[in-house]
Amino acid sequence: MRALGSEDSQLETKNTAVLPPGPAGLPVVGNLLQFRRDPLAFVSGVQRSFGRVATMRMARLPIVMFFRPEHVRYFLVEQARNFTSSQFNINLRRLLGDGLLTTDGEFHRQQRRLIQPAFHKRRVEGYAGIMVQHTQEMLDAWQPGERLDMAQAMRDLTLRIVAKSLFDVDIQQNHPELGASFTNVIENPVQSPFSVRALPINLPFTPYGKHMQGKRTLDAYVYALIEERRASGRDTGDVLSMLLAAREDDVTMTDQQVRDQTMTLFAAGHETTANALTWTFYLLSEHPAVREKLLAELHTVLASRAPTVDDLPQLPYLDWVISESMRLYPPAWTQGRCAIEPFELEGYHFPAKTVVMFSQWVIHRLPDIWGDPDTFRPERWDPAHAQKVPPGAYFPFGAGPRMCIGMPFAQLEARLLLATILQRYAPRLAPGYPVVPRPRVTLRPKYGIQMMLEPTIARAPAIAASA
Secondary structure, three states, X not given: OOOOOOOOOOHHHOEOOOOOOOOOOEOOOEOHHHHHHOHHHHHHHHHHHHOOEEEEEEOOEEEEEEOOHHHHHHHHHHOHHHEEOHHHOHHHXXXXXXXXXXXXXXXXXXXXXXXXXXXXXXXXXXXXHHHHHHHHHHHHHOOOOOEEEHHHHHHHHHHHHHHHHHHOOOOOOOHHHHHHHHHHHHHOOOOEOOEXXXXXXXXXXXXXXXXXXXXXXXXXXXXXXXHHHHHHOOOOOOHHHHHHHOEEOOEEOOHHHHHHHHHHHHHHHHHHHXXXXXXXXXXXXXXXXXXXXXXXXXXXXXXXXXXXXXXXXXXXXXXXXXXXXXXHOOOOOXXXXXXXXXXXXXXXXXXXXXXXXXXXXXXXXXXXXXXXXXXXXXXXXXXXXXXXXXXXXXXXXXXXHHOOOOHHHHHHHHHHXXXXXXXXXXXXXXXXXXXXXXXXXXXXEEOEOEEEOOEOOOOOOOOOOOO
Protein backbone atom coordinates (compact mmCIF):
# COMPACT_ATOMS: atom_id res chain seq x y z
CA MET A 1 0.00 0.00 0.00
CA ARG A 2 1.26 3.50 -0.71
CA ALA A 3 1.91 5.89 2.14
CA LEU A 4 -0.22 8.90 2.92
CA GLY A 5 0.82 11.92 0.92
CA SER A 6 2.50 9.96 -1.86
CA GLU A 7 2.88 11.88 -5.09
CA ASP A 8 1.77 8.77 -6.95
CA SER A 9 -1.89 9.37 -7.77
CA GLN A 10 -2.30 6.42 -10.10
CA LEU A 11 -5.14 4.03 -9.36
CA GLU A 12 -3.23 0.79 -9.54
CA THR A 13 -2.71 0.74 -5.76
CA LYS A 14 -6.19 1.95 -4.93
CA ASN A 15 -8.67 -0.68 -3.77
CA THR A 16 -12.22 0.59 -4.34
CA ALA A 17 -13.94 -2.73 -3.75
CA VAL A 18 -13.06 -3.71 -0.20
CA LEU A 19 -11.96 -2.26 3.10
CA PRO A 20 -8.46 -2.99 4.42
CA PRO A 21 -8.02 -6.47 5.86
CA GLY A 22 -8.28 -7.00 9.58
CA PRO A 23 -8.56 -9.58 12.36
CA ALA A 24 -10.87 -12.52 11.86
CA GLY A 25 -14.03 -12.39 13.90
CA LEU A 26 -17.05 -14.49 14.73
CA PRO A 27 -20.29 -14.67 12.76
CA VAL A 28 -22.75 -11.88 13.60
CA VAL A 29 -20.68 -10.27 16.39
CA GLY A 30 -17.44 -9.88 14.42
CA ASN A 31 -14.61 -8.69 16.70
CA LEU A 32 -16.94 -7.36 19.39
CA LEU A 33 -16.15 -9.99 22.02
CA GLN A 34 -12.40 -9.79 21.38
CA PHE A 35 -12.50 -6.04 21.78
CA ARG A 36 -14.62 -6.10 24.94
CA ARG A 37 -12.41 -8.71 26.59
CA ASP A 38 -9.32 -6.47 26.51
CA PRO A 39 -9.57 -3.35 24.33
CA LEU A 40 -5.98 -2.22 24.87
CA ALA A 41 -4.45 -5.59 24.04
CA PHE A 42 -6.77 -5.99 21.08
CA VAL A 43 -5.97 -2.69 19.35
CA SER A 44 -2.25 -3.12 20.05
CA GLY A 45 -2.32 -6.63 18.61
CA VAL A 46 -4.14 -5.46 15.50
CA GLN A 47 -1.46 -2.84 14.89
CA ARG A 48 1.34 -5.35 15.27
CA SER A 49 -0.37 -7.79 12.89
CA PHE A 50 -1.59 -5.42 10.19
CA GLY A 51 0.66 -2.37 10.34
CA ARG A 52 -0.66 0.96 9.14
CA VAL A 53 -4.38 0.28 8.73
CA ALA A 54 -6.87 -2.51 9.45
CA THR A 55 -10.61 -3.08 9.64
CA MET A 56 -12.37 -4.53 12.65
CA ARG A 57 -16.07 -5.31 12.78
CA MET A 58 -18.29 -4.51 15.72
CA ALA A 59 -21.30 -6.67 14.83
CA ARG A 60 -22.50 -5.11 11.56
CA LEU A 61 -20.40 -1.97 11.91
CA PRO A 62 -16.98 -1.95 10.19
CA ILE A 63 -14.46 0.36 11.85
CA VAL A 64 -11.24 1.22 10.03
CA MET A 65 -8.33 1.56 12.42
CA PHE A 66 -5.43 3.85 11.49
CA PHE A 67 -2.10 3.60 13.28
CA ARG A 68 0.28 6.29 12.06
CA PRO A 69 0.94 9.88 13.21
CA GLU A 70 0.23 11.21 9.72
CA HIS A 71 -3.24 9.67 9.94
CA VAL A 72 -3.90 11.60 13.14
CA ARG A 73 -2.91 14.79 11.36
CA TYR A 74 -5.14 13.94 8.43
CA PHE A 75 -8.28 13.33 10.51
CA LEU A 76 -7.81 15.96 13.22
CA VAL A 77 -6.06 18.79 11.38
CA GLU A 78 -5.85 18.63 7.60
CA GLN A 79 -9.33 17.25 6.85
CA ALA A 80 -11.00 17.89 10.20
CA ARG A 81 -14.17 19.38 8.68
CA ASN A 82 -14.88 16.17 6.78
CA PHE A 83 -15.12 14.10 9.96
CA THR A 84 -17.61 14.21 12.79
CA SER A 85 -17.28 12.69 16.24
CA SER A 86 -20.97 11.92 16.83
CA GLN A 87 -20.65 8.18 16.14
CA PHE A 88 -18.32 7.87 19.14
CA ASN A 89 -20.24 10.14 21.51
CA ILE A 90 -23.39 8.17 22.22
CA ASN A 91 -22.74 7.72 25.93
CA LEU A 92 -21.25 11.19 26.34
CA ARG A 93 -24.29 12.78 24.74
CA ARG A 94 -26.59 10.98 27.17
CA LEU A 95 -24.76 12.74 30.01
CA LEU A 96 -23.49 15.96 28.48
CA GLY A 97 -26.17 16.78 25.92
CA ASP A 98 -25.02 19.19 23.21
CA GLY A 99 -21.77 20.33 24.80
CA LEU A 100 -18.34 20.98 23.33
CA LEU A 101 -17.39 17.31 23.41
CA THR A 102 -20.48 16.06 21.60
CA THR A 103 -21.27 18.60 18.89
CA ASP A 104 -19.81 19.31 15.47
CA GLY A 105 -19.92 21.92 12.75
CA GLU A 106 -20.88 25.54 13.13
CA PHE A 107 -22.70 25.03 16.44
CA HIS A 108 -19.53 23.61 17.97
CA ARG A 109 -17.42 26.47 16.60
CA GLN A 110 -19.88 29.05 17.95
CA GLN A 111 -19.94 27.49 21.41
CA ARG A 112 -16.17 27.18 21.48
CA ARG A 113 -15.76 30.89 20.65
CA LEU A 114 -18.13 31.68 23.51
CA ILE A 115 -16.24 29.69 26.12
CA GLN A 116 -12.68 30.33 24.88
CA PRO A 117 -12.12 33.52 26.96
CA ALA A 118 -12.38 31.44 30.15
CA PHE A 119 -9.24 29.60 29.09
CA HIS A 120 -7.04 32.48 28.00
CA LYS A 121 -3.54 32.26 29.48
CA ARG A 122 -3.87 35.11 31.98
CA ARG A 123 -7.22 33.89 33.28
CA VAL A 124 -6.03 30.30 33.59
CA GLU A 125 -2.97 31.42 35.54
CA GLY A 126 -5.35 33.30 37.83
CA TYR A 127 -6.78 29.95 38.92
CA ALA A 128 -3.40 28.83 40.29
CA GLY A 129 -4.10 30.06 43.80
CA ILE A 130 -7.32 28.05 43.98
CA MET A 131 -5.54 24.94 42.73
CA VAL A 132 -2.78 25.14 45.34
CA GLN A 133 -5.09 26.15 48.20
CA HIS A 134 -7.50 23.25 47.66
CA THR A 135 -4.57 20.84 47.39
CA GLN A 136 -3.10 22.06 50.67
CA GLU A 137 -6.49 21.64 52.36
CA MET A 138 -6.57 18.04 51.15
CA LEU A 139 -3.04 17.44 52.41
CA ASP A 140 -3.93 18.83 55.83
CA ALA A 141 -6.48 16.02 56.15
CA TRP A 142 -3.98 13.30 55.16
CA GLN A 143 -1.96 11.42 57.76
CA PRO A 144 1.54 9.89 57.42
CA GLY A 145 1.31 6.16 56.87
CA GLU A 146 -2.32 6.39 55.78
CA ARG A 147 -3.47 4.13 52.93
CA LEU A 148 -5.85 5.65 50.41
CA ASP A 149 -7.17 5.26 46.88
CA MET A 150 -5.16 7.84 44.96
CA ALA A 151 -7.54 7.67 41.98
CA GLN A 152 -10.50 8.64 44.15
CA ALA A 153 -8.54 11.30 46.00
CA MET A 154 -7.47 12.96 42.75
CA ARG A 155 -11.00 12.89 41.32
CA ASP A 156 -12.39 14.50 44.47
CA LEU A 157 -9.69 17.18 44.44
CA THR A 158 -9.91 18.10 40.76
CA LEU A 159 -13.72 18.17 40.86
CA ARG A 160 -13.62 20.63 43.72
CA ILE A 161 -11.03 22.76 41.89
CA VAL A 162 -12.96 22.96 38.63
CA ALA A 163 -16.17 23.82 40.50
CA LYS A 164 -14.54 26.75 42.29
CA SER A 165 -12.39 27.95 39.38
CA LEU A 166 -14.96 27.85 36.60
CA PHE A 167 -18.27 28.14 38.46
CA ASP A 168 -17.39 29.92 41.72
CA VAL A 169 -18.98 27.26 43.91
CA ASP A 170 -17.46 25.29 46.77
CA ILE A 171 -18.70 21.71 46.69
CA GLN A 172 -16.84 20.60 49.81
CA GLN A 173 -20.06 19.19 51.26
CA ASN A 174 -21.41 17.75 47.99
CA HIS A 175 -18.34 16.57 46.14
CA PRO A 176 -18.31 12.92 47.32
CA GLU A 177 -21.82 12.44 45.94
CA LEU A 178 -21.05 14.29 42.72
CA GLY A 179 -17.81 12.39 42.18
CA ALA A 180 -19.59 9.07 42.71
CA SER A 181 -22.24 10.15 40.23
CA PHE A 182 -19.66 10.88 37.52
CA THR A 183 -18.12 7.48 38.21
CA ASN A 184 -21.48 5.74 37.88
CA VAL A 185 -22.05 7.34 34.50
CA ILE A 186 -18.54 6.70 33.14
CA GLU A 187 -18.15 3.16 34.50
CA ASN A 188 -21.62 2.01 33.41
CA PRO A 189 -22.05 2.96 29.74
CA VAL A 190 -25.49 1.93 28.52
CA GLN A 191 -24.78 2.24 24.82
CA SER A 192 -21.72 2.60 22.61
CA PRO A 193 -20.58 1.61 19.13
CA PHE A 194 -18.43 -1.06 20.81
CA SER A 195 -20.95 -2.81 23.07
CA VAL A 196 -24.30 -4.41 23.09
CA ARG A 197 -26.85 -1.97 24.46
CA ALA A 198 -27.57 -2.60 28.13
CA LEU A 199 -31.11 -3.60 28.99
CA PRO A 200 -32.95 -0.50 30.25
CA ILE A 201 -33.74 -2.01 33.65
CA ASN A 202 -33.77 0.98 35.97
CA LEU A 203 -32.85 -0.68 39.26
CA PRO A 204 -30.13 0.47 41.70
CA PHE A 205 -27.93 -2.59 41.09
CA THR A 206 -28.07 -2.68 37.26
CA PRO A 207 -25.57 -0.81 35.05
CA TYR A 208 -28.45 1.10 33.47
CA GLY A 209 -29.86 1.99 36.89
CA LYS A 210 -26.48 3.19 38.17
CA HIS A 211 -25.98 5.25 35.03
CA MET A 212 -29.38 6.90 35.28
CA GLN A 213 -29.10 7.59 39.02
CA GLY A 214 -25.75 9.25 38.46
CA LYS A 215 -27.20 11.37 35.67
CA ARG A 216 -30.19 12.42 37.80
CA THR A 217 -27.95 13.51 40.65
CA LEU A 218 -25.70 15.56 38.36
CA ASP A 219 -28.65 17.13 36.54
CA ALA A 220 -30.31 18.14 39.80
CA TYR A 221 -27.13 19.82 41.02
CA VAL A 222 -26.38 21.69 37.81
CA TYR A 223 -29.95 22.88 37.23
CA ALA A 224 -30.16 24.10 40.84
CA LEU A 225 -26.91 25.99 40.29
CA ILE A 226 -28.30 27.64 37.15
CA GLU A 227 -31.57 28.53 38.86
CA GLU A 228 -29.77 30.09 41.83
CA ARG A 229 -27.48 32.14 39.62
CA ARG A 230 -30.32 33.38 37.39
CA ALA A 231 -32.35 34.37 40.45
CA SER A 232 -29.48 36.24 42.07
CA GLY A 233 -28.45 38.03 38.89
CA ARG A 234 -24.83 37.88 40.07
CA ASP A 235 -22.08 38.19 37.50
CA THR A 236 -19.00 36.72 39.12
CA GLY A 237 -16.97 36.74 35.92
CA ASP A 238 -16.84 32.95 35.83
CA VAL A 239 -17.84 30.58 33.02
CA LEU A 240 -21.39 30.18 34.29
CA SER A 241 -21.89 33.95 34.26
CA MET A 242 -20.52 34.04 30.70
CA LEU A 243 -22.97 31.37 29.59
CA LEU A 244 -25.96 33.04 31.21
CA ALA A 245 -25.06 36.42 29.71
CA ALA A 246 -24.36 35.08 26.21
CA ARG A 247 -26.56 36.41 23.43
CA GLU A 248 -26.91 35.63 19.77
CA ASP A 249 -29.43 37.62 17.73
CA ASP A 250 -30.80 38.94 21.05
CA VAL A 251 -31.60 35.39 22.21
CA THR A 252 -30.01 34.05 25.38
CA MET A 253 -29.11 30.44 26.01
CA THR A 254 -31.81 28.20 27.43
CA ASP A 255 -31.33 26.42 30.73
CA GLN A 256 -30.81 23.21 28.76
CA GLN A 257 -28.02 24.78 26.69
CA VAL A 258 -26.33 26.23 29.78
CA ARG A 259 -26.68 22.89 31.53
CA ASP A 260 -25.05 21.02 28.63
CA GLN A 261 -21.98 23.25 28.54
CA THR A 262 -21.71 23.35 32.34
CA MET A 263 -21.91 19.57 32.59
CA THR A 264 -19.27 19.21 29.87
CA LEU A 265 -16.82 21.46 31.69
CA PHE A 266 -17.50 19.78 35.02
CA ALA A 267 -16.87 16.33 33.53
CA ALA A 268 -13.91 17.06 31.26
CA GLY A 269 -12.44 19.63 33.64
CA HIS A 270 -11.74 17.15 36.41
CA GLU A 271 -11.52 13.70 34.80
CA THR A 272 -8.48 14.28 32.58
CA THR A 273 -6.25 15.80 35.26
CA ALA A 274 -7.32 13.29 37.90
CA ASN A 275 -6.36 10.40 35.65
CA ALA A 276 -3.06 12.01 34.61
CA LEU A 277 -2.07 12.55 38.25
CA THR A 278 -3.15 9.09 39.35
CA TRP A 279 -1.04 7.37 36.72
CA THR A 280 1.88 9.72 37.43
CA PHE A 281 1.91 8.81 41.11
CA TYR A 282 1.83 5.14 40.14
CA LEU A 283 4.75 5.51 37.71
CA LEU A 284 6.81 7.49 40.22
CA SER A 285 6.23 4.77 42.80
CA GLU A 286 7.40 2.13 40.33
CA HIS A 287 10.49 4.13 39.28
CA PRO A 288 12.32 5.33 42.42
CA ALA A 289 15.20 6.90 40.52
CA VAL A 290 12.83 9.15 38.59
CA ARG A 291 10.95 10.00 41.78
CA GLU A 292 14.15 10.93 43.60
CA LYS A 293 15.33 13.11 40.73
CA LEU A 294 12.00 14.95 40.68
CA LEU A 295 11.96 15.39 44.46
CA ALA A 296 15.48 16.81 44.31
CA GLU A 297 14.44 19.33 41.66
CA LEU A 298 11.42 20.38 43.72
CA HIS A 299 13.54 20.76 46.85
CA THR A 300 16.12 22.89 45.07
CA VAL A 301 13.59 25.25 43.51
CA LEU A 302 10.86 25.35 46.15
CA ALA A 303 12.61 24.45 49.42
CA SER A 304 9.38 22.92 50.77
CA ARG A 305 7.14 25.89 49.94
CA ALA A 306 4.06 25.77 47.74
CA PRO A 307 4.66 26.26 44.01
CA THR A 308 3.48 29.25 41.99
CA VAL A 309 3.06 29.85 38.28
CA ASP A 310 6.37 31.71 38.24
CA ASP A 311 8.18 28.62 39.53
CA LEU A 312 7.12 26.33 36.70
CA PRO A 313 9.74 27.42 34.13
CA GLN A 314 12.37 26.43 36.71
CA LEU A 315 10.91 22.93 37.03
CA PRO A 316 11.59 21.28 33.65
CA TYR A 317 11.83 17.75 35.02
CA LEU A 318 8.36 18.11 36.53
CA ASP A 319 7.07 18.93 33.06
CA TRP A 320 8.86 15.99 31.46
CA VAL A 321 7.52 13.56 34.07
CA ILE A 322 3.92 14.57 33.40
CA SER A 323 4.39 14.51 29.62
CA GLU A 324 5.89 11.03 29.81
CA SER A 325 3.11 9.82 32.08
CA MET A 326 0.48 11.05 29.63
CA ARG A 327 2.32 9.29 26.83
CA LEU A 328 2.16 5.93 28.57
CA TYR A 329 -1.27 6.40 30.14
CA PRO A 330 -3.18 8.97 28.07
CA PRO A 331 -6.40 9.96 29.88
CA ALA A 332 -8.28 9.61 26.56
CA TRP A 333 -7.00 6.35 25.10
CA THR A 334 -8.75 6.41 21.72
CA GLN A 335 -10.60 8.72 19.36
CA GLY A 336 -12.94 8.12 16.47
CA ARG A 337 -14.56 9.96 13.61
CA CYS A 338 -17.18 9.39 10.94
CA ALA A 339 -16.64 10.64 7.38
CA ILE A 340 -19.09 13.17 5.93
CA GLU A 341 -17.79 12.81 2.37
CA PRO A 342 -15.76 10.03 0.71
CA PHE A 343 -11.99 10.19 1.20
CA GLU A 344 -8.88 8.43 -0.03
CA LEU A 345 -6.10 7.22 2.20
CA GLU A 346 -3.48 4.45 2.19
CA GLY A 347 -4.44 3.43 -1.33
CA TYR A 348 -8.12 2.87 -0.46
CA HIS A 349 -11.23 4.76 -1.44
CA PHE A 350 -13.51 5.09 1.60
CA PRO A 351 -17.18 6.01 1.16
CA ALA A 352 -19.08 8.61 3.15
CA LYS A 353 -20.12 7.44 6.65
CA THR A 354 -16.97 5.35 7.05
CA VAL A 355 -16.17 5.10 10.75
CA VAL A 356 -12.49 5.47 11.62
CA MET A 357 -10.59 5.00 14.85
CA PHE A 358 -7.08 5.93 16.01
CA SER A 359 -5.67 5.24 19.45
CA GLN A 360 -3.38 7.30 21.64
CA TRP A 361 -2.58 4.10 23.52
CA VAL A 362 -1.16 2.53 20.34
CA ILE A 363 0.42 5.52 18.61
CA HIS A 364 2.08 6.73 21.82
CA ARG A 365 3.82 3.34 21.96
CA LEU A 366 4.99 2.80 18.37
CA PRO A 367 8.54 1.36 18.58
CA ASP A 368 9.81 3.01 15.40
CA ILE A 369 8.96 6.42 16.85
CA TRP A 370 9.65 6.05 20.57
CA GLY A 371 12.52 3.53 20.52
CA ASP A 372 11.83 2.09 23.97
CA PRO A 373 8.07 2.73 24.02
CA ASP A 374 7.21 0.87 27.22
CA THR A 375 9.95 2.53 29.27
CA PHE A 376 9.03 5.42 31.57
CA ARG A 377 11.82 7.81 30.61
CA PRO A 378 11.05 11.51 31.22
CA GLU A 379 14.41 12.51 29.72
CA ARG A 380 13.03 11.77 26.26
CA TRP A 381 11.28 15.17 26.53
CA ASP A 382 14.49 17.09 27.22
CA PRO A 383 14.76 19.59 24.33
CA ALA A 384 18.54 19.48 24.58
CA HIS A 385 18.70 15.92 23.30
CA ALA A 386 15.10 14.84 22.85
CA GLN A 387 14.19 12.37 20.18
CA LYS A 388 12.31 13.86 17.26
CA VAL A 389 8.60 13.24 17.62
CA PRO A 390 6.64 13.71 14.39
CA PRO A 391 3.40 15.70 14.46
CA GLY A 392 0.51 13.45 15.40
CA ALA A 393 2.65 10.97 17.36
CA TYR A 394 1.71 12.52 20.72
CA PHE A 395 -1.82 13.82 21.19
CA PRO A 396 -3.13 13.33 24.74
CA PHE A 397 -5.43 16.35 24.30
CA GLY A 398 -6.32 15.70 20.67
CA ALA A 399 -5.27 18.09 17.92
CA GLY A 400 -6.61 20.61 15.43
CA PRO A 401 -9.80 22.66 15.82
CA ARG A 402 -11.24 20.20 18.35
CA MET A 403 -8.18 20.10 20.61
CA CYS A 404 -9.32 20.12 24.23
CA ILE A 405 -10.23 23.70 25.10
CA GLY A 406 -9.22 23.10 28.70
CA MET A 407 -5.69 21.92 27.88
CA PRO A 408 -3.95 25.00 29.42
CA PHE A 409 -6.05 24.59 32.58
CA ALA A 410 -5.27 20.85 32.82
CA GLN A 411 -1.55 21.31 32.18
CA LEU A 412 -1.21 24.02 34.83
CA GLU A 413 -3.30 22.07 37.32
CA ALA A 414 -1.37 18.83 36.90
CA ARG A 415 1.97 20.54 37.47
CA LEU A 416 0.89 22.62 40.47
CA LEU A 417 -0.92 19.76 42.16
CA LEU A 418 1.90 17.27 41.66
CA ALA A 419 4.49 19.72 42.95
CA THR A 420 2.34 20.67 45.94
CA ILE A 421 1.63 17.08 46.97
CA LEU A 422 5.22 15.92 46.58
CA GLN A 423 6.37 18.70 48.92
CA ARG A 424 4.56 16.80 51.69
CA TYR A 425 4.22 13.17 50.60
CA ALA A 426 5.87 10.70 48.23
CA PRO A 427 3.04 8.15 47.81
CA ARG A 428 4.01 4.53 47.23
CA LEU A 429 1.93 1.71 45.80
CA ALA A 430 0.56 -0.62 48.47
CA PRO A 431 2.51 -3.91 48.32
CA GLY A 432 0.94 -6.46 46.00
CA TYR A 433 -1.86 -4.16 44.90
CA PRO A 434 -3.06 -4.94 41.33
CA VAL A 435 -2.94 -2.04 38.88
CA VAL A 436 -4.96 -2.68 35.72
CA PRO A 437 -5.89 0.02 33.16
CA ARG A 438 -9.61 0.07 32.45
CA PRO A 439 -10.46 1.75 29.14
CA ARG A 440 -13.90 3.33 29.17
CA VAL A 441 -14.51 6.90 28.04
CA THR A 442 -11.24 7.62 29.83
CA LEU A 443 -8.39 5.41 30.99
CA ARG A 444 -8.98 4.76 34.67
CA PRO A 445 -7.35 2.13 36.91
CA LYS A 446 -9.83 -0.74 37.17
CA TYR A 447 -9.41 -1.25 40.92
CA GLY A 448 -8.28 2.24 41.82
CA ILE A 449 -4.71 2.65 43.04
CA GLN A 450 -4.14 2.07 46.74
CA MET A 451 -1.08 4.00 47.93
CA MET A 452 0.71 4.54 51.24
CA LEU A 453 1.44 8.12 52.26
CA GLU A 454 5.14 8.42 53.05
CA PRO A 455 6.27 11.88 54.20
CA THR A 456 8.72 13.58 51.88
CA ILE A 457 12.16 14.09 53.36
CA ALA A 458 14.62 16.83 52.46
CA ARG A 459 16.58 16.08 49.29
CA ALA A 460 20.05 16.97 48.13
CA PRO A 461 20.29 19.66 45.44
CA ALA A 462 18.86 18.49 42.14
CA ILE A 463 21.04 17.03 39.45
CA ALA A 464 20.70 19.08 36.29
CA ALA A 465 17.47 18.01 34.64
CA SER A 466 19.21 17.43 31.34
CA ALA A 467 21.79 15.13 32.89
